[in-house]
Amino acid sequence: MSGRTFFGHPWGLATLFGTEMWERFSWYGLRAILATFLAASPAQHGLGLSQETAQAVVGVYGALIYLVALPGGWIADRILGARRSVFWGGFVIMLGHISMAVPVSSPFFVWLGLLLIIVGTGLLKPNMSVMVGRLYPEGDDARRDAGFSLFYMSINLGAFFAPIVVGWLADGDRWHLGFGAAAVGMAFGLAQYLRGGRHLRGIGERPVHVQHRLFWWVTGSTAAATAIALGAWAATGTLTVDRLTVAVTVVILVVPVAYFAYILLGSHDLTEDERIRMKAYVWLFVAAAVFWMIYDLAPSKLLFFARDHTELSLFGLPIQPATTQSFNPLFIMIFVPVFAALWVRLGTRVSTPQKFAFALIVIGLSFVVMAVAAALAGPGRVSVWWLVLVYLIQVFGELSLSPVGLSVTTKLAPEAFKGQMLGVWFISLSVGDAVGGQTGRLGRVLSDPMYYLVLAAMAIVAGIALFMFARRLRVMMAEHHEPVIR
Template sequence: MRDKTFFGHPWALATLFSTEMWERFSWYGLRAILATFMAASPAQQGLGLSDETSQAVVGVYGALIYLVALPGGWIADRVLGARRSVFWGGFLILLGHVSMAVPVPSPAFVWLGLLLIISGTGLLKPNISVMVGRLYPKGDDGRRDSGFSLFYMSINLGAFFAPIVVGWLAAGGRWHLGFGAAAIGMAIGLTQYVRGSRRLRGLGDPPARVEHHGLGRRLALGAAATAVALGGWAASGTLTIDRLTMAITVVILLVTVGYFCYIMLGSHDLTDDERVRMKAYIWLFAAASIFWMIYDLAPSKLLFFARDHTDLSLFGIGITPATTQAFNPLFIMIFVPVFAALWVKLGTRVSTPQKFAFALVTVGLSFVVMAVAAALAGSGRVSVWWLVLVYLVQVFGELSLSPVGLSVTTKLAPEAFKGQLLGVWYISFAVGDSIGGQTGRLGRVLSEPAYYLVLASMAVVAGLALFMFTRQLRVMMSEHQPEPALR
């Protein structure tokens, strides 16, 4: 009797597919309403923060989500194993959404919920991808790539439906109903994961030798030190949400700089070629950070634009501001196969630095479009189709940078850092998100159109610089140069 399959893949992929889809439903559902909830007045059941502060909070929240993937992967590799890490991560995420859904005026449950979601995502997100990869035997690269394509579809399905459903439920100040929907989504995903656990046996088991010696004590000491520092800061009367988000941003930047210094200045038995390739990677990392700084303003700055300056109607049907967050995953699902085929056809004729440069110029141009829309919005609300165009242009940039970034990271990583550098790639998201959250402060001195143009200029200039130095970077990366065509 043949084993049951999922589109020709191991049935365990169906369990991981559904778990990831519902986890992403909960994540993108919360993401679609978080900034507007924080900026809504207490009379509208919100937290009453300024738009700038809300943007900063959403920025560092997204940054920490990516940053904790590093310790999450370490815990799975050395203590829990991937399978248990995914379960406990999902459980923490569920508790976080439930905490946020509690309909009380105190913001304490909101901050607790965000902390739980950050912690849970660090355990779940990196390790569920590891389990997908382990479904296939070594050498079965074709089926593995196909399996990851299906898995990628689960992410975008959850991301597409979440803003529509959660945004509709949360409309009219029913924020906690929206948070509750995100909690239900995670509960469904976790239930399916547990029910499908029989198919996952032997996949992502704990390591034979569990390295938990002193781990709990170190975690407790770290948490205690952080609590004491925050308590002392609060007691001084100078602790504010704005200053806290700025401090977190500075810490993320220091961690990033410190890690690259650790790689480049230590010996680690790196060869001269590996050091040169890492220098090239640092430039690509910086370019990616600038890209995410703009791209990940969707759930804050662009969401506020939809709320305040957009005629929220598509084909005569009214939509919520949160629904505009569904445009991006819709375009990704449409264009992923197009770009995958394009890169295969172009081969080495288009280099990695050129793809990154194209992504930067593209995301910069999307904010030129936003500047035009913002200028037109000065005399009244503009069509929501402006945002549709912005997200369409941005997706072209994402599909030129995001999958390519993972690939080039594995290629340029020194032998001593093969596993760690994949986690470092995700730190580029954290750097971009945290800095992007702080750019809201520019609104105090710049007009809305000028704000978009300043960020657009940064991205376009960085993209053009990459284009100019493509040849040098390709040499540093030891990337194959195409032979000149015969005339």
């Protein structure tokens, strides 16, 4: 390879690495303080929502972030091109954080900010990965995989430092200072992107198919229908934030049901084998949604536990509640190479359904630990090391499901839906986040230890059931056992 390189890769990867790292800094920085800000009283410069409603809002917010990846990819392919989509997405994200940083008591700028961040992330997130893949020529699969591993590191670096920095700045009810730091992070990412744009070698400059008229028709009609529906609801006097989160959750649940029905009940020239593989994938999709339902309670339920029921110090140093959100990306960076080597060594002896089942049982066990911690804390506090243990266990589950899920999605996708199926995988995160946000309502009838145990039981039972049917699913997936060559 001639010219300047980034750890042996095209220098354009350095541009995308820095952009993604700062974008993830802004995303995880906001996420680390959002729930506590929403639940803080107006006297503490918060919105004064109940913890249950704050958890629901954070869940729906995360769910919509993943859901809009589908239209975001479509817009890049047909309207803007990947390169401009990333820029304008980042710019809109920055505006969203600036909106949230406006130090006024009105919640308008908060909701506007969250909406802008959702829209901007839908444009940026799916297209960053597309551009990374296009840096490499056809057939250079080994270096492409290594490049994505480096790119994955950028995500976790941003996720690790953001809660520490933003949590420290927001301490003492300085929420808008924390939101401002997230805006600065996104601004750094945009500056990196513009400065290094020449190294992208024209990648993603033009859309693959131009369909401007269809885009504006769909966007306009969708926006108009949403505005009319919300206006009519508001006119009845029954529209509240809490009820809106329920309505959005119902819509999100309908999306995968409708999509799988469309694939399986329509013709689409699917072969019988493709239909069987898609039926197997539906079960993996449901398992993934259950996993994310628990895993993505970190920025809401577990954050409240950190604030209210843990001694916030590590090695004698005081930390902020938001800092506990850095445990997860730290463990991911440590254990990614371990699990990558493990899957290679195990080869096909462990099937995809078995990996998913293991992940479900592990995520369930993490909440058994949370139940013990909550019972020991009672109205008081326990060591923050309990949360360290919980996040360590959860990472073992994530590394057994998340990268495996991306891989199996591309493998089982019917030929007619190859370009759409990764978006379907992200819908599993959307469903999990939305439903997980609504589980906070169980706190009205269950104690905290029982809340954690109920969710733990759901995941463990689902994991055991998946283990029982793993052989059958493996056959449906045509994932055959083969001896490992040493």
